[in-house]
Amino acid sequence: MNENQPSLTARTSQRVFISYRSQEPDASLARQFHDQLVAAGHEPFMAAASINWGENWVARIDEELKRCDYFLLLLSEQSASSDMVAGEVRTARRLWDKLGKPVILPIRVNLPMDDPLNYELRSFLQTIQQKSWKSEADTPIIMGEILSLLDKGEAPEPINEEIAPKPAIESINRPPLPVADLELPGGTMELASQFYIRREPWESRCYEQVEKNAGLIRIKAPRQMGKTSLLARIRHHATAQGFRTATLDFLETDETIFEDLTVFLKRFCALISRKLGISPRQVSEFWDEELFGAKENCNDYFEEYILKDLTVPLFLGLDELDRLFPYNAVAKEFLGLLRSWNEKAKVNETWAKLRLAIVHSTESYVVMDKNSSPFNVGLAVEHSSSP
Structure with missing residues (x-):
């Protein structure tokens, strides 16, 4: 294992997201991997086997991608041209770059190693070892290698140099796959990026709000x-107005933090404090669990240590908020707290300094009274595929 790469924790059970197309032999192979992982004591996610009828497909896939430790990619001619698979790979790579997981394990299913991928997939996978599956005889060999990695909590050695693919033979049965190194942006765009599409009138309305x-x-x-690119521009605008600013990306928060409200709110206050140049140790000194609840402590800390002495407004941006949604109890209390802060900002001079932006990919399924939810106040901006 490369010492410069992040390491997962070795444990008896790992979460594995299986990405595949529902065509043969992909579907049968995915099922075999799924069943053998279950038999080995791991927790695989396979859309066809794991998503219940009537369940929100997109939301569940997003949730599982963020929770998984390993991303098992079955890469065939069909999946190589699938927008859904490309989106899953894109998200998995982004999470790996930020969190050191999930480990991406690509398996080429009847797809030669010298067969070129489209630019986006190649850019994501070019430094990652890929295995080749050609027949059922390869299944137990590859499965053994996967289980060995999972048991140790390791990732394969990265490839140091890109191997240029050989030209592919054209086939009328296969969609064309561009292989030119196009300058395509991905992830958060720089403020000066020429690729950024300004969506009006919504962007101007955000600045006004x-x-x-x-x-x-x-x-x-x-x-x-x-979404994140827009949030960065709103923060830049706030900075230009002389505001103090702080943004949190919940992708960077350890999963266990979301399980306990006190732990979550203390960490939340500590992170905001550190970003504003306030010692995060003051959170522990201020927090009184004997006399006050977690929300009361968080509320009072924000008022006394964060907002009270500010002479300018504070812009607070919360990105990837949907990472919190599966933890219903904590999510309900935190979202209610955000709503209460917004209501106090309408009548209280201290709280009027706080300006909030919350960003999420999926709907919130947290059951809340309409008067305590932040999702029915303020300016709603919904991005679609059309500018």
Whole structure:
């Protein structure tokens, strides 16, 4: 294992997301891997076997991608041209770059190693070892290698140099796969990027909203639709107005933090404090669990240590908020707290300094009273595939 790569924890059970197309032999092979992983004590996710009838497909896939430790990619001619598979790979690679997981394990299913992939897939996979499956005889060999990695919590050695693919033979039965190194942007775009598409009138309305007392912006869109790029521009605008600013990306928060409200809110206050140049140790010194609840402590800390002495507004951006949604109890309390802060900002001079932007990819299924939810106040911005 490469010492420079992040390492997962060795444990008896790993979460494995299986990405595949529902065509043969992909579907049968995915099922074999799924069943053998279950038999070995691991927790595989396979859409056809794991998503219940009537369940929100997109939301569940997003949730599982964020929770998984390993991403098992069955790469065939069909999946190589699938937008859904490309989106899953894109998300998995982004999570790996940020969190060191999931480990991506590509398996070429009847797809030669010298067969070129499209530019996007090649850019994501070119430094990752790929295995080749040609027949049923390869299944136990590959499965053994996968189980060995999972048992140790390791990732394969990365490839140091890209191997240029050989030209592919054209086939009328296969969609064309561009292999030129196009300059395609991905992820959050730089503020000066020429690829960024400004969506009007919504972007200007966001700037107007953030300048108002009790300003609250709600940005919702599918993956890779520019949510984080828009948030970065709103923050830049706030900075240009002389505001203090802080943004949190919940992808960077350890999963266990979301399971306990006190732990979550203390970490939340500590992170905001550190970003504003305040010692995060003051959170522990201020917090009184004997006399007050977690929300009361968080509320009072924010008022006394974060907002009280500010002479300018504070812009607070919360990205990937949907990472919190599966943890219903904690999500309900935190979302209610955000709503209460917004209501106080309308009548209280101290809280009027706070301007909020919350960003998420999926709907919130947290059951809340309409008067305590932040999802029915402020400016709602929904990005779609059309500018």
